[in-house]
Amino acid sequence: MIQSSWTLLALYSAWWSSLGSLVSGQTLFNQPTEYFSNSTDPVSTQFYLDWVDTTLERYDASLFLSAANNASNGVAVHWSVRADTPDTITDNATSTTLRLAVAAPASGWVAFGLSENGGMSGSDVVVFEAAQPDRLRDMHILDTRAVMDDVCNDWTLIEAHLAENFVIFEATRVLDTGDPQDRIIFPDADTLIASHRIIAAWGNDESVSYHKENKARGAIRWFGEGAVEALTFEQTMRAVSIGSFEVRAVDHPVKTIDTEYAEFCLGRGQILAQTGLDGSPDSLTIVGMEPIIDPSTSQFVHHFTVYTSPNANEDGVVPCDDREYFELIYVWAPGEYGFALPLNVGATYGPNVAQSFRLQIHYDNPSLIADAVDNSGVRFYFSKQPRKHAMGVLQLGDPFVGLEGQTVGAGWNKHDFTCSGSCATMALGEEPVTVIREFLHMHQAGVRASNKQIRDGRIVRSSAIDYFSFAQQGNQAVLQDPFQIFPGDEFKTSCFYKGNTDTVFGISSQEEMCIAFLFYFPRKRISGLLPWLCAVGYDHFVPACESQWSSLVLSTTIELERIFGTVPEESQCLLKTTPVEIPTKAPVAVSNSNSIPNNKPANSSESTLDPTSGAVERESSGLILDFDAICRLLLPMTLLTLLIF
Template identity: 30%
Template sequence: MILKTVLCLVAIATVEANIPLAQILPVPQKAASTSSLHNHGPAPSESFPFQEHLNDDFTLYWNFNTTHITFEMVVKTNGWVGFGISPKGAMKSSDVIIAWVKDGQAHFADRHAEGHFLPAIDSSQDWTLVMAQETGQFTMLKVARPLETCDDQDVPIKPGTTRVIYAYSQTDPSSDDAIGYHGNTRGTKSILLLDPPTNEQHEEDLPADVKILEFTNRNVSVPSEDTTYHCTMWKLPDLGGKNHMIRYEPIIQVGHETLIHHMVLYYCSGTVSDGSFPTSDFNCYVNPPTLTYSCYNILVAWAIGGKVFNFPKNVGYPVGEANDPGIFMLETHYDNPRMRSDFVDSSGMRMYVTSQLRQHDAGIIMVGVNVDKYHIIPPYEESFLSQGICHESCLAEGLGGQEIHVFANFLHAHLLGSKLRTRHFRNGTELPPLQEDNNYDFDYQETRFLNEERVIKKGDSLVVECECDSTKRTGITYGGLSSREEMCESFMLYYPRTRMNFCGSRIIYKAEDQYAGRDMLDVFPTFDWTDPKVHQDFRQTIADSEYAQICYGNMLVFKTHLKVFPMPKIENPYKKQDVCPLS
C-alpha cells in the first residue's frame, strides 16, 4: 500500500492553484450504508445485530457471545437447506448442517463433508436446532453451536475471516440418506462472524453539520496492463476550521468491483501548494511529479471487499486546520489481469466530516515488510513465513515518549497470503496478537475493530507475519506492486495522533562464502527450488541475516532509519490457552 521509502523531503513554494477541490455533497439525515441488504422474505424470529445476504434467496442472521453462536437462515425454498463452515471455502473438510421441514415435521442433522458427495452424519451432534418452519415460499431455520466443539468432525469458529458455504433445493429429500444434488443453488462467502465490520454495527444519526466529501477518479481510461497505479490530486475545500473525519467508505463504479484492488488516500506534508503540481492525474510510480514525495502520508487505506468504516464515538481524524492535511492524493490500484482496454473508471473514496470535535485525534501507522525485491517467497512452499519488524528503537523515536491506543487494524497481503498476524512484544515477553486472521481472503479485506483497545508504548516492538502458500508457483515471488507480487502489511488506527507513519524492515541477506561479492538477489534465481535442501538452506539464510529498519514520519526521517539489527529473539512467546482437553 505505502509503496516507497520516503527519503526526500520537499519544501514547496506557493503558486497559483491548479488542483480541483474535493466535492461537497448534499447531506442526508442518515447516510446510506453501502452494505444494505435486500429486504426479501419474512423477518427473523428475533432482532439480530449482524446479517449478511449470501445471495438473492438466502439471508443469514447471527449473534454470539464468548462461548456460542446462533444463526438464523431465511431461505426462499420449501425444500432442504444446507449451511456450513469451511476451512477454504470448498465442500471438502467442511462442517455442515442440512435441514428441512416436511408435513410440519423438522428434519435436521450435524454433518461433515469429506468430498463432493453427501456429507456424513457426525457421531457427535454439536449443532442444535432451535427452530424450523416454513412461511409461504420460505424456510426459516435457527441453529446454535459452541464456537469450539472439540470435535474433529467440526470446524472451530474463531476471530478473523470465516468462509461459510450454503446450498438449497426446491424439493424435500425422501430420507436422510436420499438428499438430492443442489445444482447451481449453492455458494461460498467470506464473512467476519466474530469481529463484524463496523458497517454491521449499530449506527446513530450523523451530526447535523456533517459534510460529505468525495475524492474520485476523473473518468480514467484504465490502460490495458496487468497492474496500474493511478494517482489523482485533490484539494480540501475550506471547512471553516478544524473538523473530524468520523466515517469513510469506498465508491466503486458498478461493474468495477474486481478491477479496483485497493485505494489509499494520502495527504501531503509541509508547505505544499496545490499549484505546485504540473498535473493532477498521473501514474503513481512511473515518473511521478517529484513534488509528490511529500504526499505519502496515509489518511485512509481500503482494499477489495472492504465496506464502510465508522470511527469510535470518542475519536476522529483531524482535517481543516493549517497544520492538518490540505492537499490529498488518491492512489487507485487497478488489477486488470485480462488486460482489457475498455475500462473507464470514476471510483474513489467518500469522507464524512464534522465540526463537532471528538475527544481524541486519530492517526494511522503502517507496520510490515518494506515493499521491494528483497521480500522473497520461494516457490513450492505451503506455508512460508514473511516477517516485517517494527523495532523498539523506531517505535520509541516515533511515539516521542507517549503511549498510543490502537482501536482498529487492517491486515494486507496479496494472492499468496493465507495467515496474517500482528504480534506485540513488551520487555522480552509476547502479548496476545494485536490482530490475526488464519483464513485470510485476498478478496475480502476489512479494517477491523480490536476486541479491546491495545496500548503501545516506549519499549514495545511489533512483528507483522504473513504465511504464504506458493505451492502453485514455479518461480520466486518478489515484493512489489502487482497482485501477482507480494506485500505483508498491517495498518494500525490509533489515538492520540503522533508524527509517525511507517515502522518496518528490509532484510539484508547474509551471503555464504561461495557467493561473496555477489548480490544475493542475482543468486537466488539460480537455485533449484525443486530441491527440499535448497528451501532448508534458504530458511537458515534468513535466520542468519540482519534487517534494516525503515522508520519515518510526517516530513521526518527518524534517526533510527536504516539502522541494522539482528532478528529479535523471542524469549517468552505468547501461548494460547487450549480450550479442548487432551484426548
C-alpha cells in the first residue's frame, strides 16, 4: 500500500454564541457562485463559475468548507443522493448512491473524508490527483494518521475538470459498500440523528502529501436539502419555541491552573426575568439546547454539565452546593452542537421538577495562560405548550468516578462496566423507554468506547466509537437511529485505553473516565425519588443499579475490537446494495412520529453473549431498594451532584 503522511487537522474553532452561528471551518454563502468570491485568483474563480453554470443542476445541495485560518480559501462540496433501479452492480436490487463533486484551488490533489470524530484518525477518504486524472484513490486513515489505499476501490470517477490552479472531480459511491475500510453514509435528515463529520485537504504536489494550511473540517447532513447542523437547529427552534434563556458564566476569570471546575447557578426568578414573559408561568417546556462557547476562551473550555433542582430559590441567591442539584439535563463537549428534542418530547421547567439550574464548566489551562475571561454556557429554548413525554438522561459506566485513583494500566487495557437488568426493571416497571441520542465519553488515554445492550443473554444492539479522540470530541454522539430499552435489559459499557504507569481514573483531563449518556423519554425515577442510572458506588443507595467493574490487559491492538480499517474479504469488494429510504426534504422540525424502531424480541442476527465476558445475571435481591441507604443519602446529597468528567 502507498502511504503518505498527513498531520492532525486543527481543533475545532469556537462555536459562536449568536443564533445561527456556523459549524467550525464551515462558511455558508447564499449561492455557490459566492464560494470563491474572495479569491485572489480570478482565472480559477471563473473556471469554477463556468462549471457551476453547466453542471450544478445535477446536484441537490452544496456547502463551502473554509480553511481554519482563511475564509477565502477552502473547498466547495456539492452532492445529491439517488436510488438507482435496478442496481448497476447486481442487477437485482436497489442501491442508494451518493453523487459527489469537490472543487478546490489546487494544481495537484484534493482529498475529501468521512470522519468518525472530526479529525483524521478513523477517517474514510477519497483522493483525486491531477497527475492521474482518470482515477480516484479510495483510502483510509488509522492511528498513525497515514493515508493508506483501501483493498477495494468503491468510488467511481464520473469526470474531472482541471485548470492551472484548480481541480474539480465528480464521483459516485453507494452509501453502504459493505467494506470495513469505508464508512457508511447514514440517512440523517432527522435532527435526532447526529450529523456526519467531514474533513478536506488539498495541495499542489503530484500526490497527496502534507497540506500545510490547506485543510478544512465541518459537519454535514447528506439527506434532504443540504441541511447544515447550525441552520437545521435554528430553523427548528424558530418553528417550535417562543423564546430562550441562558445559563452561563459571566466574565469569569479562568484560573492559571491545570484543571478548574467552576459553578454558576441561577434561580427561578433570574431565569424567568430572561424570558420576557408577562407574569410568572407555572411551567415551561424546554424544546432545545444550544451551547454558547466564548470564542476568546474556547481553548480552555473542556466540557460542561447542567443540573437542575426542584428548589425555586425565589430570592435569587442560589447556593451552588445545594444538595438538590442532582438531575442532569445537559452535557456538552467539543463537537456537539444544538440539540432539538422530538416534537412529542420536552424537558419540563416548573414546580417539583426543575426550577433552578447549576452549570459546571471544566476549564483546562495546562499552559497557565493568564487574563482569560470566559462567558460560555448553554441557551435553553422553551415553549408554553406541554409535550406528551418528559426527557431523562440515563448515565452508564462510572459517572460518579467511583474508580478515582484506580490505575488504568500501562499499554492497551479494557475496562468493562456492567449494569444488571434488574436496574432497568426497577426503573421502567412494565413499559420501555426510547433513547433519542447516545454519547460516549473518555479522556486523553481513551482510544475506543462501546456500549452493548443485552437482553436474555444476547446482544440486541451495540454502539461504538472505533477511533475515539479526546482532542477532537471529548463527548461523542453515536451515529445511529433511536432505539428502545425494555425492562430487564442489561448494558455493558466498555472503554479501551492506551495508558502508562501513571494513568489513573479521576476528574482531571490528564486522568480517565468512562461514561455513556443516553437521552431518553419518558423520564423515569427510581421509587419516584432517585435518578435512573448505573454507577460504581451506587450500591449504597440502589443495589440493583451498581455498575459491576472488571478490567483486562490487552496484548495486541486486535483486541480493541475495532471494525473500521480491517482488511475485507475479497468478496466484500462487491458493492453492498441495501436499500435506504431517501427523505425528499430536510424537516424544519424533527419527526413527531412515535414509530421508533422496536428492538424486541431478539432476532437470529444477534450475537450470543459469551458467558465468560463479565455480564452479570439478574438477581431478585437486586430489586430491593435500600431505604436505610436512601436516608443516609439525603443528608450528603451533594455526592449525587458529582457528575464530573
